[in-house]
Amino acid sequence: MKSSIQLLVMDLDGTLLDSSEKISDATIRAICQAKELGVKTVIATGRVFPEAQFAIELAGVEDYLIEMNGSKITDLRTQKILYDRPMPSALAEQIIDFLGEEYVYQLYTDQGVFCTEYSFPRLESAGMSGHYLEMFGAQIQQASLTKLKKMNSYKFLAIEKDEARKNKIAKKIETMSRLNFVNSLPNYHEIVLAGMDKRVALEKLSKLLAISPEEMLAIGDSNNDREMLNYVGTGVVLANGNDKLKEEIGVVFPSNDEDGVGQAIEAFILNKRG
Known part of the structure; x- marks a missing residue:
């Protein structure tokens, strides 16, 4: 039936x-x-x-x-x-400039998943699942901020378990047009295009x-x-x-x-x- x-x-x-x-x-x-x-x-x-x-x-x-x-x-x-539908490049650049080397995050691009050299050794301590890193850590590539800005970006994943730092990111994203800040897991905070x-x-x-x-x-x-x-x-x-x-x-x-x-x-x- x-x-x-x-x-x-x-x-x-x-x-x-x-x-x-x-x-x-x-x-x-x-x-x-x-x-x-x-x-x-x-x-x-x-x-x-x-x-x-x-x-x-x-x-x-x-x-x-x-x-x-x-x-x-x-x-x-x-x-x-x-x-x-990737993010407009100018918008992705603004996010990269804000997150810089201060926050731990991953960038999802048309060339794979990337993070900065600052972020990579801090992923687990910032709140990323150790099990996830065991399965996929080898696939995470490292790149400079300059290189990240040249890629087609789809979303940012900020990894942050500190409430004050998470709120600081959220408040900044709220001031930037065309973006949403949503949680997928307790320590995972996604920055995506509004309406996407x-x-x-x-x-x-x-x-x-x-x-x-x-x-x-x-x-x-x-x-x-x-x-x-x-x-x-x-x-x-x-x-x-x-x-x-x-x-x-x-x-x-x-x-x-x-x-x-x-x-x-x-x-x-x-x-x-x-």
């Missing part, structure tokens, strides 16, 4: 991935069963493709990747880029695939999922997610360590409601 949900959209960190960056067998089975019903599968993440690839393959997601918070859409079957989010990417896919928002199920946990979850017909926040987001969306499933994604798929696609 064909599911009323035609597009399954899953965030990665804190959602599809558990706290050990793994995906449970139960959730993988649920995704497989959804695909057997003809449901198209999408990963929507702040990560870049090389950081998301292991999860895409493990989960069996075969259709689309929305990366860097909606800045790029890739057809996973053909590797064709369907949408690609996962919802924008889903609107593009909606038109391309002739699938309405009402036929979409999206699952997330944090502030950078807000627009996406409000856009789709069925938005789900996991129990480990942002408290304000859980209250706003109103549909809460178990955490990422308790097969929350798999249970949401069972409830809304496989119709195995408890």
